[in-house]
Amino acid sequence: xxxxxxADVAAIVGGQPHDIPDSxxxxxxxxxxxxxxxxxxxxxxxxxxxxxxxxxFAAQAVADGAVxxxxxxxxxxxxxxxxDITAALGALARHVVDRLGTTTVALxxxxxxxxxxxxxxxxxxxxxxxxYPAGNLNNEIGLPLTALRADETTEHLVLEMGARYVGDIRxxxxxxxxxxxxxxxxxxxxxxxxGGREQIAQAKGEIVEALPSAxxxxxxxxNADDPLVRAMATRTTARVLFFGESxxxxxxxxxxxxxxxxxxxxxxxxxTGCSDVTMRLYGEHHVSNALAAAAVAxxxxxxxxxxxxxxxxxxxxxxxRMEVTERSDGVTIVNDAYNANPESMRAALRALAAMGAGAQxxxxxxxxxxxxxxxxxxxxxxEHDAVGRLAVRLxxxxxxxxxGREASWLQLGxxxxxxxxxxxxxxxxxxxxxxxxxxxxxxxxxxxxxASRSVGLEQVAQALLDSVAVSSDxxxxxx
Numbered sequence: 240x241x242x243x244x245x246a247d248v249a250a251i252v253g254g255q256p257h258d259i260p261d262s263x264x265x266x267x268x269x270x271x272x273x274x275x276x277x278x279x280x281x282x283x284x285x286x287x288x289x290x291x292x293x294x295x296f297a298a299q300a301v302a303d304g305a306v307x308x309x310x311x312x313x314x315x316x317x318x319x320x321x322x323d324i325t326a327a328l329g330a331l332a333r334h335v336v337d338r339l340g341t342t343t344v345a346l347x348x349x350x351x352x353x354x355x356x357x358x359x360x361x362x363x364x365x366x367x368x369x370x371y372p373a374g375n376l377n378n379e380i381g382l383p384l385t386a387l388r389a390d391e392t393t394e395h396l397v398l399e400m401g402a403r404y405v406g407d408i409r410x411x412x413x414x415x416x417x418x419x420x421x422x423x424x425x426x427x428x429x430x431x432x433x434g435g436r437e438q439i440a441q442a443k444g445e446i447v448e449a450l451p452s453a454x455x456x457x458x459x460x461x462n463a464d465d466p467l468v469r470a471m472a473t474r475t476t477a478r479v480l481f482f483g484e485s486x487x488x489x490x491x492x493x494x495x496x497x498x499x500x501x502x503x504x505x506x507x508x509x510x511t512g513c514s515d516v517t518m519r520l521y522g523e524h525h526v527s528n529a530l531a532a533a534a535v536a537x538x539x540x541x542x543x544x545x546x547x548x549x550x551x552x553x554x555x556x557x558x559x560r561m562e563v564t565e566r567s568d569g570v571t572i573v574n575d576a577y578n579a580n581p582e583s584m585r586a587a588l589r590a591l592a593a594m595g596a597g598a599q600x601x602x603x604x605x606x607x608x609x610x611x612x613x614x615x616x617x618x619x620x621x622e623h624d625a626v627g628r629l630a631v632r633l634x635x636x637x638x639x640x641x642x643g644r645e646a647s648w649l650q651l652g653x654x655x656x657x658x659x660x661x662x663x664x665x666x667x668x669x670x671x672x673x674x675x676x677x678x679x680x681x682x683x684x685x686x687x688x689x690a691s692r693s694v695g696l697e698q699v700a701q702a703l704l705d706s707v708a709v710s711s712d713x714x715x716x717x718x
Contacts, residue, residue, distance in 0.1 A: 240282075240387045241335055242267045245307055245319065248282070251334045252309070252327035254319035259307065264317075266306050270331070270387040272380065279304035284324055285314065286380070325379055329414040332383030336415050341370075341393050343415055344535055347400045347408060347446050348423025348462075349439065350582040351528045352377065354520070355423060356399045357556040358532035362549045366539060367394030374557050375577075377401035379410065386415045395539070402442045412449035419538060420446040420477070421460040421531055425467040426582040440467040450477035460534045462527065463488040482534040483527065490534040492526050501594035503529070507547050509537045514547035519554055521561050521573070522590030524583075559697050561590065566707040569682035571598070574700035575689040579612045581622045584689060585629055591687040592633040603683025604636035608672055608699055610690025611645040620648055627652025627663075637679075638663040641672045642694055669695060673702045 246262035249255070256262060268280030274296040277283055283300035285293030285308050297314035301307070307317040309324055321327040336343065344359060346352060353375045360371040370393050372385040377399040389396050400411045412420075425440045450457035457477030462468040464483035472479045482490040492505040503526045504517040518525055533546045541549070555562060559577035566572065573594070575587050588607060595605030607630050615622050627649040630638050638653050640646040640663065650665040666672050676686065676699070688700040 240266065240268070240270055241338060241390050245317070248307075248309075248331065249319045252319065252321055252330050254309070254321040254327060257313040257318045257320050258315065259317045259319075264306055268304070268306075270328070270384060272384065274300045274303070277303040277305045281305045283308045284328060285310040285318075286324055287311075328380065328383045328387075332386040332414050335389065336386055336396065339389055339391065339393065341389055341396045342419070342539065343396045343398065343417045344419045344421065345398045345400050345412065345415070345417035345446055345449075346421035346423065346531070347402065347443050348421075349426030349443075350580060350586070351423050351524065351531075352399045352401070353557050353577075354525065354555070354560055355421070355528040355531050356397055358528055358550065358553050359397050359421075359535050360556065361553040362532055362536040362541060362546060363395040363397065363539060365545065365549055366541065368392045369395040369397060371397040372399055375399055375401070379407075379414075382411050383414055400446060402445075405438065405442045406445070408442060408445040409449065412446060416449060416451075417446070418451065418456055419458045419460060419535060420450050420475075421535060422446060422462060422468045422471055423527070423531055424462055424465050424582070426580060436467065440471070443468075444471040444474050447471050447475040447477065450475050452476040453478040458538050460531065460538070462531070463491075464527070480534050480538060482530040484530075488530075490530055490537055492530055495523065495526055497523055497593045499597050501590055501596075505529075507533055507543060507550070509533065509543045509546065511537065512543035514543045516547045516550045518550060519552070521563055521594060522586055523593070524586035524590070559700075561587070562700075563594075564704060566704065568707050569603075569684075570680050570703070570707070571685045572700050572703050573685065573687045574697060575687060576695075576697040576700055578692045579610075579689050580691075581612060581615070581626065584609070584612060584626050587687055587689050588626070588629055588633055588635065591635060591685060595636075595685045598683050598685050599634075599636070601683055603681075603685065605634075606637045606639065606676070606680075606684060606686040607635045608639045608641060608676070608686060608688045608696065609646070609649055610641040610694040610696050611643070613691040613693055619645060623648035624652035624655075627654075628656035630663075631657035636662065639672050639675060640665045641669060641690065641696060641699070642667070669699050672696075672699050676703060677706055 266282045268278045270282045272284045283305040297308045301316040310318045363369045370389045447459040459477045463481035463485040481488045495505040562574040640649040653663045690696045
């Protein structure tokens with residue numbers, strides 16, 4: 240963050256100083272909400288959560304080097320007291336980005352946001368210092384925390400924006416106004432809250448409504464292959480750049496294929512040239528993500544060859560997203576357990592099928608260890624049933640449905656599609672899945688682990704990796 244005095248911070252956020260011996264003391268370090276991340280010069284934000292209250296850690300944060308605490312009450316150590324820490328954090332972020340004038344890229348979509356954000360960051364880092372969120376810090380707290388990591392050296396600020404309701408993205412763009420906005424897709428994630436895909440499109444499109452006009456440098460990067468996204472071109476006065484496999488897209492892919500390992504390859508076409516790409520990531524769904532990142536990189540001055548090289552070298556920066564690791568016994572674990580919705584679940588299953596084609600030819604099997612997809616509302620039964628059916632159609636060898644009622648719908652869909660017997664099983668929890676897999680896996684098997692974050696299926700992937708040493712030539716995250 241840029242250095243600010245405590246007097247400056249108090250004025251920016253409309254707060255009252257308490258127990259501050261010298262208001263000229265400056266925040267020179269990060270702004271953090273986890274006291275374990277405090278470094279000398281930091282500002283600690285004392286959020287009160289469901290299980291812990293940051294105010295209880297204020298004294299320790301100052302002892303560890305924090306200059307002050309952003310709090311809602313006096314805490315006995317230097318503090319700036321405000322009515323609403325979230326609002327204060329947003330005001331501070333807006334002040335910082337307005338002073339810096341950094342090029343801000345904001346992206347949203349129902350699926351693929353974090354993977355695309357990681358790709359954009361790796362492309363733009365080739366041009367200059369780039370700040371981007373770790374994981375998916377994409378809400379009213381995570382977004383300003385990310386923005387506040389920018390300083391005078393930052394050339395690009397890449398921000399992921401999530402939404403559960405109409406108006407959420409409008410608020411986020413008011414905190415950090417973008418110059419380039421990217422919309423990946425409109426799917427069914429959080430459809431239970433929104434009520435339909437049209438409402439989701441309304442919410443996602445707020446990110447292009449926030450752009451400056453074309454005359455002032457605003458650019459909307461839109462998916463030409465998604466009709467609901469393409470239609471957002473009418474909601475902005477910014478210049479529009481389309482990406483996709485459509486021949487009408489400005490940045491497009493041709494000759495899309497998968498390697499025997501399940502990694503996408505294609506010819507990238509941009510307005511300045513074309514170049515071949517072979518990615519290190521897994522699954523054909525990454526082609527759309529790569530094209531979105533390529534469009535942003537093109538807009539910011541990278542050539543087609545530079546973009547293709549960067550995409551071919553890019554890995555996964557965020558954990559539990561298609562992390563592929565081969566054990567020493569030849570079993571491959573695909574940990575995609577961070578989250579799940581119908582679109583990302585289907586993409587992961589197709590990636591599993593592609594990766595497993597060679598393994599099955601050698602006697603290996605593909606395992607889909609799947610759990611709940613949350614927040615689907617009235618669509619939950621149909622969507623879980625459809626995913627179970629898709630596993631059969633893709634010739635997945637074994638389905639392990641983990642958890643309660645929704646997981647049973649996954650198994651039922653598979654059974655009704657293929658009259659499966661031993662090919663599918665429903666288990667109560669992660670430990671039961673671990674016990675089953677430990678007894679059943681054999682060399683050459685490929686195991687996909689995926690569910691919504693609340694299910695915690697990453698522990699299944701980790702337990703399977705802990706069971707057997709990882710091969711020295713195995714492939715880790717993004718490799």
